[in-house]
Amino acid sequence: AQSVTQLGSHVSVSEGALVLLRCNYSSSVPPYLFWYVQYPNQGLQLLLKYTSAATLVKGINGFEAEFKKSETSFHLTKPSAHMSDAAEYFCAVKNSGYALNFGKGTSLLVTP
């Protein structure tokens, strides 16, 4: 079985501050891991993915994530938040079958 836990359904940061969105997974085999972003009234857009090539993965819009096997984590970070980063962020895991197994999402609020 595989599952994803996103700690914190809501995260608030000031513009310019570090963004840290947490994701922990459970998987019996090395997984493929993904972060998606969803802006209001839109579908999901891929930010980045981990496929075992490198533990530090760089994505779009300045985001990156680090795969830590010992901690079963794949946290998403961005050094400096921008107002346009306000959105819902989803972590997902896949190691068998066809489905992306998503976490419940974290809503990021960026304040001026």
Place this chain on the structure above:
Amino acid sequence: ETGVTQTPRHLVMGMTNKKSLKCEQHLGHNAMYWYKQSAKKPLELMFVYSLEERVENNSVPSRFSPECPNSSHLFLHLHTLQPEDSALYLCASSPSLALSYEQYFGPGTRLTVT
């Protein structure tokens, strides 16, 4: 048009109506998916098609009926829905079913059942 498109973007229907959701992908992918996104719940996979063949049906009620006439188009036919079926329905596609491939999502259809 590029990417994955879905129509309509919004749909309101009564419980006795019949309607269809349409998805089209312009990416040359071979796999297509329907997901349901409800408030406070993780995205739920409903159906998976690969090369127009259904490969997964996750215990979805029969009032939802998918159709994949070709690798670019996917439909979700709806009939006698319940209010709890109100949700955002997302279509996605991927190059194939291989594990490493990400899925590309459309903007979704916001469905309200009255």
